[in-house]
Amino acid sequence: MRKITLSNGETVEVECLSFALTSGVVEPDGGVVIETEHFYAHQDVAYPIIFILGWFQDMNGCxxxxxxxxxxxxxxxxxxxxxxxxxxxxxxxxxxxLTEELNK
Incomplete structure (x- = not known):
């Protein structure tokens, strides 16, 4: 088992974070964005992803x-x-x- 600190400060102890997320043991902030038979999307639990995207844009993708x-x-x-x-x-x-748009 590994202890992992999430971006919200919560610490979880799991064997596999991906399995814990997709099985519902760990709930990502904002919940599941979309889940289909072949696709599962959620907010990154370790990093506030919206800001990463903005930073990439500032870097012009370099x-x-x-x-x-x-x-x-x-x-x-x-x-x-x-x-x-x-x-x-x-x-x-x-x-x-994003959740609203993807689930229309």
Whole structure:
């Protein structure tokens, strides 16, 4: 079992975070965005993803095309510097909008 701290500060102890999410043991902030027979989407539980996307836009995508590890600084910045109440509210609003649109 591994202890994992989520972006909301909650610590969970799970063997596999992906399994815990898809089986409902761990509930992502904002819930499931959409789930179909072949697709499952939720807010990233470790990083406030809406800000990552904005940061990528500011970078003009220049970090894409390198290894996956090249996005780690962006993820850590979002988790450590952009995880305040105001930003979390924006993330939750974005989740709600996306969930509504995808489930029409």
């Amino acid at each position: 970090i894409f095309g390198r290894s996956v590890e090249s996005v780690r600084p962006v993820l850590l910045h979002a988790k450590n510097e952009m995880n305040d109440k105001e930003n979390v509210e924006e993330v939750m609003e974005a989740i709600n909008i």
